[in-house]
Amino acid sequence: MNVIDSKNPESRHPRTASPVTRTLRTVTDLLEAGLVTPAQAPALDQVAQQYATAIPPAFASLIESPDDPIGRQVIPDAAECTVDPTEDPDPIGDDALSPVPGIVHRYADRALLKPLLVCPLYCRFCFRREHVGPGGGVLDDAALGRALDWLRTHTDIHEVVMTGGDPLMLSPRRMRAIMTALEGMAHIHTIRIHSRVPVADPERLNDEMADALETTRSMWLVAHVNHARELTPAARAAIRRVQARAIPVLGQSVLLRGVNDTPEALEALLRAQVAARIRPYYLHQLDPAPGTARFHVPIREGQRLLASLRGRVTGIAWPTYVLDIPGGHGKVPIAPGYLHEGPDGYLRVEAPDGTIHRLARERG
Template identity: 35%
Template sequence: MSGTPGEHDTTTDPAGFRPRVPAAEWNDWRWHMRKRINTTDKARRWLRLTADEEKAIAASAGKYRWSITPYYASLMDPDDPACPVRLQAVPAPGELERFPGTDVDPVGDTYYRKTNRVVHKYPDRVIMLVTEACPVYCRHCTRKFHTTDVTGTYFRDDEGGSFDEDLRYIADHPEIRDVLLTGGDPLSYQDGKLEEIVSGLRAIPSVEIIRIGSRFPVLLPQRITDDLCAMLARHHPVWLNTHFNHPKEITPESAAAVDRLLRHGVPVGNQTVLLRGINDDVTTMRTLMTELLRIRVRPYYLYHCDNVTGVAHFMTSVEKGWEIMEGLQGHITGFAVPQYVLTTRIGKIPIARPYFTPTADGLLLRNYRGEEMVVGTAVHPITEPDAR
């Protein structure tokens, strides 16, 4: 944890080599954004980098952006390169290797893009790509192409252009009732700019729900201020989905950020990615899901890691995902169990193993212990009766 508000907790850093920060600065999200770690020299103030990490940082130059907020760096074990927080943020050799089947856009953002920012894949909802910027450039990002240092972008035009075309498209398609702001991280914008976007959407009568996808509650919870929450509350219903991947990320600061959102009526859901070496075991995933409930965050999706260029080294097998889902179902409360999905160009596909099999005698059912029973068709018909 980052320790007491205002200063880094040296109890997790016996050597005491990390900087200590005054409270006024540590609690100011803008300070963290200004002081992001994005060079080897800056990283050495927080971590004892390995030779592989230094080599990967050098090789990433001109290829992938990277930055880490001091807050998120404070959650990392400075001496363990296998720290699950560190693996998510520090460049590693694997992201520069070639893997079969990788793609810069496996989920089809550019395929379904209708304007500079609007991606319309599903009938009643769209995503709006707001920005390429993030407080931390997660090494496992599905939209890693956004974070290339050269020409990588999912935008058709410049990010800084007018939103008029995007809002007009949504207004001209009244079937769109749900808009997700994503990117990049929409909360990278100042409150005023963000409210311009949200209020523009709220002015469209057919838009019922506004969602924000943000990892700020995890990477820099100081960003979740009372002012931000009050602004969002003026435009309800607003929902926020975040992205906790490991129990180490659940801290007093992140819990307080979630609490501020909830007190302003903003429900918070979580979308975890299954990541090799980070959370690909049942114990870690159970702990994560139950800890999320403790801070009142609802587990939503468990994403199978996409085969994205620069990300494939984090992929597990689907069988590993099944093993983890089997270790959750029945072992923790039902609404703590996320839906296991594979994101593809044709949409999010649920891929958990079924707990039933249709047979000639009825439904063959299996519980979390592996016990089986058959429920006959006289009790629970499988097909609709003949309506004639």
């Protein structure tokens, strides 16, 4: 297990007594790493029949205990076999909006390109957990060609969001080939890559991969980070390799019970991102995938949590709190509201300290 100086959660550097040298993928691996007990093994074998496990050494080294904010995200739990009636195998409607394998078209001007369904680690709250895993594989040349042809013929698409799985699990050669293909489509102006690799397996984001991301298009990397401790020196170095090529980095996080659902934890996460020159972009309300109820934070609680940081955290660090409406209806902001109309027709605005102020009546 790991021994950590806990005085400063933003700058702790874990020391690993028994270093993990390979990705943990099985219940036996977890037992040997001391992350689960023999008594838990039978139930976790049942979980393993449904959902993949992968915890790379860089991420495993951060785990203080199985239910700490890092371990909780990635160590399987027997509760994953309990499905709430509100949960859905395809909570945001990807399947219904996929015209060809590898493409999801939800918004008029952009589309998702999913070249593979493999990740460096498998988060226990993942909304695509029914699809991703070692068996998800990579689109073969023919399937990738059909996906690119769909993008090529739909000239109303101006932005391609590469997701998966995790696009940075591709080889640099294959990533470069995809970039070249997208650059050949005059109507594609923006390319966005969503990835967990920078914090999960930072050495994978080496100079060769960073070179493969260079393009004449507007390129953005969106790093998935849920806790301040994920931004280790190695993770920050990986992110700098991208930033050095003039690719801006945004941050997205999921609001998770036991991970970042306190003012202190969320503030530390937002500040850590800004310190790494990552602009917090989205704070996602948890999507109701099967077996994820233990991570759920009610929306009203999330709104109060964000409101508690208003005035304490710079606007540079302020993410948009969003809900992806179940059924494929798209994302909407669900941030706390500060503007209200009074019975006299005047607007009232709530200040960060909670005081209410009346504004002059608006003209027109």
